[in-house]
Amino acid sequence: MLEVQELNIKKVKPEDKPAIIVNNVTKEFIIPHERRTTLFENIKGFFSPSTYEKFIALNDVSFTVEKGDSIGIIGDNGSGKSTLLKIISGILRPTKGSVEVNGKITPFLELGVGFQPDLTAKENIEVYSTIMGLSKKEINRNMDYVLEFAGLTKFKDTKLKNFSSGMQVRLAFATAIQVKPEILLVDEVLAVGDMEFQQKCLDIFREYRNEGITMLFVSHDLNAVRRFCDKTILLRNSEVVAFGKTADVIDRYVYRVDSKQDDIFISTIENNEHQEVILNKPSNESKTTGSEESIEDSIDFVEKYRSMANFRWGNKKIEILDIKFLDKNGNEGDSFFSGDPMTIIGRFTSKELVSEPIFGFEIFDERGNQCFGSNTKFKNIKIDSINGDGEIRILIKELPLLQGKYFVSVSCQSKDYKITYDWHSKKYFFNVINNSDDIGFIRINFDYEIEQGGH
Numbered sequence: 001m002l003e004v005q006e007l008n009i010k011k012v013k014p015e016d017k018p019a020i021i022v023n024n025v026t027k028e029f030i031i032p033h034e035r036r037t038t039l040f041e042n043i044k045g046f047f048s049p050s051t052y053e054k055f056i057a058l059n060d061v062s063f064t065v066e067k068g069d070s071i072g073i074i075g076d077n078g079s080g081k082s083t084l085l086k087i088i089s090g091i092l093r094p095t096k097g098s099v100e101v102n103g104k105i106t107p108f109l110e111l112g113v114g115f116q117p118d119l120t121a122k123e124n125i126e127v128y129s130t131i132m133g134l135s136k137k138e139i140n141r142n143m144d145y146v147l148e149f150a151g152l153t154k155f156k157d158t159k160l161k162n163f164s165s166g167m168q169v170r171l172a173f174a175t176a177i178q179v180k181p182e183i184l185l186v187d188e189v190l191a192v193g194d195m196e197f198q199q200k201c202l203d204i205f206r207e208y209r210n211e212g213i214t215m216l217f218v219s220h221d222l223n224a225v226r227r228f229c230d231k232t233i234l235l236r237n238s239e240v241v242a243f244g245k246t247a248d249v250i251d252r253y254v255y256r257v258d259s260k261q262d263d264i265f266i267s268t269i270e271n272n273e274h275q276e277v278i279l280n281k282p283s284n285e286s287k288t289t290g291s292e293e294s295i296e297d298s299i300d301f302v303e304k305y306r307s308m309a310n311f312r313w314g315n316k317k318i319e320i321l322d323i324k325f326l327d328k329n330g331n332e333g334d335s336f337f338s339g340d341p342m343t344i345i346g347r348f349t350s351k352e353l354v355s356e357p358i359f360g361f362e363i364f365d366e367r368g369n370q371c372f373g374s375n376t377k378f379k380n381i382k383i384d385s386i387n388g389d390g391e392i393r394i395l396i397k398e399l400p401l402l403q404g405k406y407f408v409s410v411s412c413q414s415k416d417y418k419i420t421y422d423w424h425s426k427k428y429f430f431n432v433i434n435n436s437d438d439i440g441f442i443r444i445n446f447d448y449e450i451e452q453g454g455h
């Protein structure tokens with residue numbers, strides 16, 4: 001009898017509780033329509049109260065993260081990802097709903113907040129590590145490693161204000177990882193940093209994941225989400241539209257299935273005894289900014305490369321109006337799974353008759369290496385003439401790239417290549433998502449054949 005009574009009492013040990021429970025969280029931002037700065041505007045405003053509108057950044061969001069889970073959060077720009085992490089970390093309060101956090105949160109959100117521009121890299125590491133609770137001995141012991149991880153050993157005595165924004169984030173990340181988190185919130189750390197640094201960050205996250213540290217990982221890098229997250233949340237227009245197996249959710253995001261699908265599990269909350277946890281906001285909000293005298297800025301490599309290479313020329317006798325990428329369902333997008341069909345559609349126009357033009361396209365990787373180039377002449381496709389509007393479709397049956405971001409150039413030239421009508425150089429890009437465990441950049445279709453010699 002006693003035993004039965006014991007069983008009826010649900011005793012939840014703290015370690016059995018989920019790491020994070022987000023319960024019907026809504027976040028509204030108030031956006032004023034006008035700002036009164038002068039005395040006259042203030043007096044005038046006294047008679048006509050100021051107007052504002054409410055913007056809903058998160059709408060009734062609920063989900064549960066179990067201890068040791070590694071959860072990705074994906075969605076378009078402005079869908080509410082950062083707001084969600086800020087609410088979980090306690091930087092922002094929800095307008096409605098609550099968040100329960102069971103464990104110590106380490107937020108890698110606005111890395112570098114609290115760093116002092118007038119202190120050197122070494123001094124900033126000392127100050128920040130002290131705030132994180134490290135002893136002087138530990139700080140001295142870790143110093144070389146932190147500087148080396150950040151790739152800033154040479155710049156240890158340089159003031160932070162002379163660092164590029166990428167260098168500052170590297171320093172902040174390297175400093176922050178000295179203490180192992182219980183629950184880690186990561187917001188787009190991988191968006192900054194060169195390839196080598198990104199790889200180091202991913203190695204750290206891999207280590208954390210193997211050690212069972214709970215992670216919430218906001219990223220636009222779907223390959224990284226795929227590699228690190230067991231489950232993924234998809235936010236669209238401030239709402240959770242899917243929460244389930246990462247591969248299924250990414251598939252849904254990439255191919256823009258808009259209706260709610262039942263086969264993707266949307267987490268429900270069973271425990272209603274939520275305790276609101278509002279952690280301390282970092283005391284110094286002033287975000288350090290990059291200096292014009294940045295010593296190094298490898299972070300912006302891709303952007304710099306693009307702006308340098310992204311130009312257009314030609315006499316526009318035939319004008320290429322725009323380029324779109326269509327997925328296997330005929331929907332426009334910029335992310336595609338490796339091996340899937342992809343169609344590149346170019347619209348063009350000409351004001352007069354142009355005979356025998358040649359259309360071409362090229363694909364480049366992020367470093368500017370030409371991966372492929374072809375044109376209608378190479379393929380023996382003769383276009384007699386063009387007059388007026390038209391469309392060219394490049395049908396790729398199986399995208400032979402494995403992963404990464406690729407830039408596309410398109411061109412239209414005369415039959416002898418002597419006149420360029422229009423050339424858009426690396427103006428367009430698309431992402432390829434690896435849906436296999438293969439590594440590298442190209443996708444090779446192959447089979448294994450294994451033969452064993454008999455005895």
Ligand SMILES: Nc1ncnc2c1ncn2[C@@H]1O[C@H](COP(=O)(O)OP(=O)(O)OP(=O)(O)O)[C@@H](O)[C@H]1O
Binds near residue numbers: 057076081083
């Ligand atoms: N303090 C604020 N005041 C007003 N609006 C805000 C504020 N912070 C965020 N927003 C708005 O809330 C929406 C969600 O922003 P949030 O930064 O969470 O999106 P996100 O999904 O992280 O976007 P991104 O991928 O671009 O980082 C955006 O439209 C943004 O403009």
